[in-house]
Amino acid sequence: MRPATATRRTARSTGRAVRRTGPRPSGSGRRRSRTVRTTLVAFAMLSPALLALVLMRVVPMISAVNQSFRHVSLATGDSEFDGLANYTHLLTDPGFHSVLVVTLVFNLVLNPAIVVLSTALALLTAQRLPLVGLWRSMIFVPAAVPGAVVALIWSTALEPDGLVNALLEFVGLPPQPFLTSSSQAAFSIGIMVTWGALGYWMIFVIAGLKDIPDSLYEAAALDGAGWWRRLVSITLPLLKRPMAFVLIACTVGSFLLFAPVQILTKGGPNGSTNLIMFDIYNRTYLLGDVGVGQAEVVILMLLLAVIVAVQFRLLREEKA
Amino acid sequence: MRRSRGGTIVLTTAAVFAALAVFLPVWWVFVSSTRPGNSYVEHMAPLSWLAFVPVGGDLTNYSGLLSGPFLTGLFNSFLVAGLTIAFGLAIAVPAAYALATIDFPGRGIVFTFIVLVAMIPFDAIAIPLSGLFQDWGLSDSYAGLVLPALANGFAIFVLRQFFMGIPSELLEAAEVDGLGRIATLWRIVLPLSKPALIGAGMMLFLSQWQAYLWPLLIGTSPERQLAPIALANLSTLFTVDLGQIFAGSFVLTIIPMILLLFFQKQYTESLSTTGLKG
Numbered sequence: 001m002r003p004a005t006a007t008r009r010t011a012r013s014t015g016r017a018v019r020r021t022g023p024r025p026s027g028s029g030r031r032r033s034r035t036v037r038t039t040l041v042a043f044a045m046l047s048p049a050l051l052a053l054v055l056m057r058v059v060p061m062i063s064a065v066n067q068s069f070r071h072v073s074l075a076t077g078d079s080e081f082d083g084l085a086n087y088t089h090l091l092t093d094p095g096f097h098s099v100l101v102v103t104l105v106f107n108l109v110l111n112p113a114i115v116v117l118s119t120a121l122a123l124l125t126a127q128r129l130p131l132v133g134l135w136r137s138m139i140f141v142p143a144a145v146p147g148a149v150v151a152l153i154w155s156t157a158l159e160p161d162g163l164v165n166a167l168l169e170f171v172g173l174p175p176q177p178f179l180t181s182s183s184q185a186a187f188s189i190g191i192m193v194t195w196g197a198l199g200y201w202m203i204f205v206i207a208g209l210k211d212i213p214d215s216l217y218e219a220a221a222l223d224g225a226g227w228w229r230r231l232v233s234i235t236l237p238l239l240k241r242p243m244a245f246v247l248i249a250c251t252v253g254s255f256l257l258f259a260p261v262q263i264l265t266k267g268g269p270n271g272s273t274n275l276i277m278f279d280i281y282n283r284t285y286l287l288g289d290v291g292v293g294q295a296e297v298v299i300l301m302l303l304l305a306v307i308v309a310v311q312f313r314l315l316r317e318e319k320a
Numbered sequence: 321m322r323r324s325r326g327g328t329i330v331l332t333t334a335a336v337f338a339a340l341a342v343f344l345p346v347w348w349v350f351v352s353s354t355r356p357g358n359s360y361v362e363h364m365a366p367l368s369w370l371a372f373v374p375v376g377g378d379l380t381n382y383s384g385l386l387s388g389p390f391l392t393g394l395f396n397s398f399l400v401a402g403l404t405i406a407f408g409l410a411i412a413v414p415a416a417y418a419l420a421t422i423d424f425p426g427r428g429i430v431f432t433f434i435v436l437v438a439m440i441p442f443d444a445i446a447i448p449l450s451g452l453f454q455d456w457g458l459s460d461s462y463a464g465l466v467l468p469a470l471a472n473g474f475a476i477f478v479l480r481q482f483f484m485g486i487p488s489e490l491l492e493a494a495e496v497d498g499l500g501r502i503a504t505l506w507r508i509v510l511p512l513s514k515p516a517l518i519g520a521g522m523m524l525f526l527s528q529w530q531a532y533l534w535p536l537l538i539g540t541s542p543e544r545q546l547a548p549i550a551l552a553n554l555s556t557l558f559t560v561d562l563g564q565i566f567a568g569s570f571v572l573t574i575i576p577m578i579l580l581l582f583f584q585k586q587y588t589e590s591l592s593t594t595g596l597k598g
Contacts, residue, residue, distance in 0.1 A: 207592030
């Protein structure tokens, strides 16, 4: 995992520094005072960053947990301990069940699709082809488009007289309702998210491809392996790590999807796009149910932690 | 790897097709933004070549857009992104430098803490944080918009990786010459670290430029709205021309595109650092 690797590397790369300033069993007073001074300098340099991370990330997490056990009175603004009431309210609410189902199904379809497509594009644009840098940059462009703008672009493109229906008509297919149909709205949001994400995740797979030594391909070519054989036996197994990273990071991102739902569908039609982040926003701000909203934040974080852990586990074991 | 001529043609065709398909919506938005009002529709059904060729249009959508709340939003977006880059780097650089070059007890723990906290997805805790910002008197302020983006563990990570690659002989030589730690960082290390500074700066910039949920929660009054919020609000008005939405979308897209045109290499290298080397 990340921290372990990092610590190992830290120890290796600063062996000399350890010898120079590290605490010794028989260290003299002068040396110890120098260690204290260096430590103080280090923490002085680190303190703004640590303060920011604690206040902006850790404290709100604790606050969410705390508030999820409390009830805030709308009339007086007072908050009182309320045990698990917010959680039982959520877990027995059929509305929340459908939010969970919509969110899970959406992610189950979307994330594997993004991993497969971004890997395919990475394999394609990592080849030596005429003007390949240009093609790669064009695929990367949507990654720079803000999520809200992605939503706006696609809402116009998916309108009855928008780009997609015009293209469908051009090739002789009937126009589709897209965002206004409860059977197509989630799919339409999936399309726009995929479009905005592909180029971004492609970069990570390309970086993984560059780490594969050429000698492996040369050896395979000497053995007469065709491109399919090389892909299946060399490229894909060695891409497992970057692909696992993309799957995990992309899952986290998709679980937190908010802008397109808030801007375009407000969870509808018929709750078909009521993804968990919008539901949290809705309960907290539009319904004013802060305690329940925070309980849902905690559930979301637990859900993410479990999913990331499971994905990590599965991809690890497969590798071994 | 050697490839047959036919293979190259097939792969190139596929790459061109994929690139055009992905790029087409952006191009269509640009062309439609030059059609005054809602007149882009005239070229849609049936689809005409004028939907993709920007001739015969004008810039009325842009002038209409820039006389409304979107201009304030754009100014705010630049201000907030600029402040985020400046303060974000001012916070991340010393932290990364301490982690990379100073050996102190607890360094491993501090680093692990930073990496773990960086993995907490911000949007998940944005709603509880906005409640806290209300208590702290920071809602509806520029400080409120900038502060959360300054806690960027990935920027620290990218800079640390880069600093660790700088030969320690160089730093020791500086020390022998009597240069202090800060002077070494400022005069020797930073001039060498432009790629990592650009990469981390791009990460900070894009984290703000792409933000939606947080500015929606915290920049509540019209004077402090960021551009994506202003544009999204505009799109919900029944009186608005879609042409202005196209124009606004294109403006918000072209700005990061121009930056990437110059800095794509540094940015993507920094990104890959966070993905793989961790």
